[in-house]
Amino acid sequence: MRLSRYFLPLLKETPSEAQIVSHQLMLRAGLIRQSSAGIYSWLPLGYKVLRKVEQIVREEMDAAGCHEVLMPSIQPAEIWQESGRYDDYGKEMLRITDRHDRAMLYGPTHEEVITDIFRRSIKSYKDLPQNLYQIQWKFRDEVRPRFGVMRGREFLMKDNYSFDLDREGAINSYNTMFLAYLKTFKRMGLTAIPMRAETGPIGGDLSHEFQILAETGESAAYYDAAFEDIDFMADDLDIDQLKSLYAATDDQHDPAACSVPADRLRSGRGIEVGHIFNFGTKYSKAMGALVTGPDGQDIAVEMGSYGIGVSRLVGALIEAFHDDNGIIWPEPVAPFDVGLINLRPGDEACDAMVQDLESKFRRAGRDVLIDDRDERPGAKFAAIDLIGLPWQVVIGPRGLKDGIVELKERATGERVELSPEALINRLTA
Amino acid sequence: MRLSRYFLPLLKETPSEAQIVSHQLMLRAGLIRQSSAGIYSWLPLGYKVLRKVEQIVREEMDAAGCHEVLMPSIQPAEIWQESGRYDDYGKEMLRITDRHDRAMLYGPTHEEVITDIFRRSIKSYKDLPQNLYQIQWKFRDEVRPRFGVMRGREFLMKDNYSFDLDREGAINSYNTMFLAYLKTFKRMGLTAIPMRAETGPIGGDLSHEFQILAETGESAAYYDAAFEDIDFMADDLDIDQLKSLYAATDDQHDPAACSVPADRLRSGRGIEVGHIFNFGTKYSKAMGALVTGPDGQDIAVEMGSYGIGVSRLVGALIEAFHDDNGIIWPEPVAPFDVGLINLRPGDEACDAMVQDLESKFRRAGRDVLIDDRDERPGAKFAAIDLIGLPWQVVIGPRGLKDGIVELKERATGERVELSPEALINRLTA
The missing domain is CATH 3.30.930.10 (Bira Bifunctional Protein; Domain 2)
Structure with a gap:
């Protein structure tokens, strides 16, 4: 979505x-x-x-x-x-x-x-x-x-x-x-x-x-x-x-x-x-x-x-x-499993990565919400925190140059940088 | 069920x-x-x-x-x-x-x-x-x-x-x-x-x-x-x-x-x-x-x-x-896919066959209703016809001796005798 x-x-x-x-x-x-x-x-x-x-x-x-x-x-x-x-x-x-x-x-x-x-x-x-x-x-x-x-x-x-x-x-x-x-x-x-x-x-x-x-x-x-x-x-x-x-x-x-x-x-x-x-x-x-x-x-x-x-x-x-930042849904009742934050909608590499990840998550039966709005990054982070999706993935041009995306777990706030392949493995295992 | x-x-x-x-x-x-x-x-x-x-x-x-x-x-x-x-x-x-x-x-x-x-x-x-x-x-x-x-x-x-x-x-x-x-x-x-x-x-x-x-x-x-x-x-x-x-x-x-x-x-x-x-x-x-x-x-x-x-x-x-005999549900809206009529509940061979078919259907994602009531066959046929399940399977001691069960399609009334294996293949393909 x-x-x-x-x-x-x-x-x-x-x-x-x-x-x-x-x-x-x-x-x-x-x-x-x-x-x-x-x-x-x-x-x-x-x-x-x-x-x-x-x-x-x-x-x-x-x-x-x-x-x-x-x-x-x-x-x-x-x-x-x-x-x-x-x-x-x-x-x-x-x-x-x-x-x-x-x-x-x-x-x-x-x-x-x-x-x-x-x-x-x-x-x-x-x-x-x-x-x-x-x-x-x-x-x-x-x-x-x-x-x-x-x-x-x-x-x-x-x-x-x-x-x-x-x-x-x-x-x-x-x-x-x-x-x-x-x-x-x-x-x-x-x-x-x-x-x-x-x-x-x-x-x-x-x-x-x-x-x-x-x-x-x-x-x-x-x-x-x-x-x-x-x-x-x-x-x-x-x-x-x-x-x-x-x-x-x-x-x-x-x-x-x-x-x-x-x-x-x-x-x-x-x-x-x-x-x-x-x-x-x-x-x-x-x-x-x-x-x-x-x-x-x-x-x-x-x-x-x-x-x-x-x-x-x-x-x-x-x-x-x-x-303080919002809801933290337990996975079994979360409205979407993963929030994909596209930091630069319109950027070719970002859009392609978001689309690729979305279809891979979908095939694994994971429901994804993509923030593709034309908003500043802070507003997007705040929105996905507020609605409480268990996992957040941040896709930006700088990370993609190095072949990485950022994964944040809503409940712990823990962040890791990892390759798209490792991300899919981790969240669909 | x-x-x-x-x-x-x-x-x-x-x-x-x-x-x-x-x-x-x-x-x-x-x-x-x-x-x-x-x-x-x-x-x-x-x-x-x-x-x-x-x-x-x-x-x-x-x-x-x-x-x-x-x-x-x-x-x-x-x-x-x-x-x-x-x-x-x-x-x-x-x-x-x-x-x-x-x-x-x-x-x-x-x-x-x-x-x-x-x-x-x-x-x-x-x-x-x-x-x-x-x-x-x-x-x-x-x-x-x-x-x-x-x-x-x-x-x-x-x-x-x-x-x-x-x-x-x-x-x-x-x-x-x-x-x-x-x-x-x-x-x-x-x-x-x-x-x-x-x-x-x-x-x-x-x-x-x-x-x-x-x-x-x-x-x-x-x-x-x-x-x-x-x-x-x-x-x-x-x-x-x-x-x-x-x-x-x-x-x-x-x-x-x-x-x-x-x-x-x-x-x-x-x-x-x-x-x-x-x-x-x-x-x-x-x-x-x-x-x-x-x-x-x-x-x-x-x-x-x-x-x-x-x-x-x-x-x-x-x-x-x-x-005249009742409902004929199209498969996509049928309450159960298959009605299994056990003609002789309590008969060891019949009970075992019903249980085996039920678990095979379940594994194939087919929803089964078993008529295991202590009723005469006519009442069972009439009940399954009335509620309109698309497929009826009749399991009786006589057929089982020859290794066969009977399959009836509700919509056409067509009946065939076949082996349990052939039945499963036909309805779960």
């Missing part, structure tokens, strides 16, 4: 309405633009990141045996009246009346819709377990939307719903999601700490929230140092050990009662990016989601729901990975 | 509320379930097809030089008041009031939002042309939603918007989209006939709609036989010739005035799946989307918008490709 033909409106000034660094950088780097309070348009660079985050989540849900569906954003009020949540939800629910005066709403979550699908489709215990997920936009009409996509009104969630015959099956589904979440966040370069949580209005008796660590996180977090030694990508993680390790946000943490010895207690700041719930038969009983059991009797299915804030994660990633 | 672990609720009876074949088959084959009038949930099999259609559209938009964005579904009323369309739109627009009594709406289209983004981002003619697209859910509050996803209220569109400095550039953008559309539909196995259309409330003076041919199409279509000889995938299509060929739906067709000789006039039935518009400066003038031109003066940009009904296409594909 050539920057001269791309749509990347960068801002020189930090917009005054943005209070936290991820919001500031998402606006400055041209990732999003506000449409109304707490509602954003995703511009090309930001949408590429969002789709990469979404795809990692999707792959891990598929790997965990879940099936992807898509439920509508506009839901009928009736099913919320059935579950008993229609009145509970209050003003956060965006209530809508259609042209025939039917009461509808923009879904803040989808327990009712999925339970309705389930009860119309599954009749026998033989068709259990089931675990269905979607990646869908939701709406919560926050009183004071703020912090950009971290607390928006229209936001993208991955939510899934498990259906089991009994409590044992339900705990098994819960544990599968617990491990899938740790892996999902790790694949984006994030360390997530699972913390036992209150279940709140969603109901049930077992719940964890997943906080990723970031210096600028929204709440203080305390956790057992053992978390730092765990390889979350391992296939043989001990779920019982993980669930037994101490971790708490400041509102839950009680230093007096904390079981972790002081030398093993770590503190940091966290951002909530996921939340899992087992809520038993709350919805299945209220809405009649029954299956015929092995002995011919009707049984209300055991359910759980599991959420990941997909659009929130884009903000959380920036909170975790940035410096 | 094993059918015993999948979520595929098939219906034996044709639901009485479904009037047209695509709606009937989408319900029976477990692709969708209605949530409220004109609003559907996409179940795993249907969502796979929707995502394949979406991805073909995305690839062709990218190839045409467009950049993907995502605009919100909930829009502020103000920008529609600015463009002058807020009152025009009537009851089809789902109007919403948020908790602070602000007038919002669920976007039926996004000209206003994109023009707002553009005017805040692009200031110079040097940054033109631009062509931005999104694939996003929209809402039109139809009085009588019907025909399933063919005329739903919540529906998925690809919409894009071009911005050019002058009329010549705008026509060039229009022509680029015209050709991209023909190619997009062709990649799904569909022949689309472009027809000159009225611009209607969107404004402007140049518009084409794209109708795909299907025996059960919604309107009669008349067109020059020359369309049947054109290779829409060719890179050297003559846009002027294409635009000059005669084509009209019945409300536009006048046999007396038709310029095509009778022996070259074809008739069929069509389904509208795309619509493109050039509308000049209608929105840019109303909303102040101006750029500084080469001579320093402000110029209102020339715009066009281009839509493809992505969710509608799933219905249209079924209208075009089905028989």
